[in-house]
Amino acid sequence: VLINFSMALAEMERQQLDAPSASMLLVNLFQLLYVLDGLWNEEAILTTMDLMHDGFGFMLAFGDLVWVPFTYSLQAFYLVDHPSPLSPAAISAIVALKAVGFYIFRKSNSEKNAFRRNPADPRLAHLKSIPTATGKSLLVSGWWGVVRHPNYLGDLLMALAWSLPCGFQHLLPWYYMIYFLILLVHRDSRDMSECRRKYGRAWEEYCRTVRFRLVPHLY
Numbered sequence: 001v002l003i004n005f006s007m008a009l010a011e012m013e014r015q016q017l018d019a020p021s022a023s024m025l026l027v028n029l030f031q032l033l034y035v036l037d038g039l040w041n042e043e044a045i046l047t048t049m050d051l052m053h054d055g056f057g058f059m060l061a062f063g064d065l066v067w068v069p070f071t072y073s074l075q076a077f078y079l080v081d082h083p084s085p086l087s088p089a090a091i092s093a094i095v096a097l098k099a100v101g102f103y104i105f106r107k108s109n110s111e112k113n114a115f116r117r118n119p120a121d122p123r124l125a126h127l128k129s130i131p132t133a134t135g136k137s138l139l140v141s142g143w144w145g146v147v148r149h150p151n152y153l154g155d156l157l158m159a160l161a162w163s164l165p166c167g168f169q170h171l172l173p174w175y176y177m178i179y180f181l182i183l184l185v186h187r188d189s190r191d192m193s194e195c196r197r198k199y200g201r202a203w204e205e206y207c208r209t210v211r212f213r214l215v216p217h218l219y
């Protein structure tokens with residue numbers, strides 16, 4: 001957030017602007033929302049793969065201290081020297097994309113987190129689930145009945161909304177979208193193997209019921 005904010009100030013200085021450009025504001029506000037949401041819903045991080053399976057190690061230490069701050073801010077860095085004017089229609093479309101992505105991301109992560117915390121929660125009574133031999137159940141309706149990783153789908157739509165304000169003149173601001181797509185497809189495969197090992201037949205049944213991984217009818 002601080003790096004992004006300093007990029008906004010650098011842009012104003014370099015391009016002699018009285019205020020940051022619309023594209024710089026969008027990138028800053030979108031990423032600020034992501035960070036604030038992560039802090040506000042910090043508890044939901046407890047049911048992510050990193051904490052459930054991977055544990056703390058080099059990837060999280062290096063990722064959080066170096067990778068995230070210095071590569072996730074590349075869109076704002078790019079905009080400092082590469083103005084990318086946006087029409088009101090483009091701004092509205094990008095904001096709408098971010099809102100849809102955020103809605104899917106937040107709702108699906110919160111649904112799974114609430115279910116893992118208390119499967120008997122009356123607010124989740126309408127959801128169907130399959131029991132597994134471990135005593136835990138797997139959701140097969142609601143967001144987790146649409147695709148196997150609805151939270152990744154929402155996150156990817158948001159990633160697209162972070163890159164779009166920078167236009168299509170250079171690959172650098174698209175780095176995040178490309179890297180994130182690879183990271184999430186790989187994470188999905190790792191999670192599939194881990195869940196197959198943990199839940200065996202119940203997982204196979206879940207995969208038969210919910211056929212698509214990230215995008216309904218496509219993948």
Ligand SMILES: NC(=O)C1=CN([C@@H]2O[C@H](COP(=O)(O)OP(=O)(O)OC[C@H]3O[C@@H](n4cnc5c(N)ncnc54)[C@H](OP(=O)(O)O)[C@@H]3O)[C@@H](O)[C@H]2O)C=CC1
Binds near residue numbers: 137138148194
């Ligand atoms: N911006 C970034 O750089 C990154 C962002 N993220 C985001 O973080 C969030 C968390 O992602 P991640 O930890 O990878 O994965 P998930 O939050 O999807 O966690 C996967 C785990 O959820 C449980 N689960 C899977 N399917 C079901 C089901 N049908 N019903 C109930 N539980 C189920 C399983 O664990 P169990 O059964 O043991 O509870 C599984 O191992 C995502 O939104 C992702 O996009 C992730 C990585 C990087």
Ligand SMILES: CC(C)CCC[C@@H](C)[C@H]1CC=C2C3=C(CC[C@@]21C)[C@@]1(C)CC[C@H](O)C[C@@H]1CC3
Binds near residue numbers: 037048059062063067
């Ligand atoms: C060094 C690498 C090539 C990869 C590093 C990966 C890490 C940057 C990510 C692994 C899982 C992450 C999660 C988040 C941030 C990125 C890392 C650390 C969140 C905390 C982002 C905010 C979301 O609300 C939850 C995410 C959980 C996983």
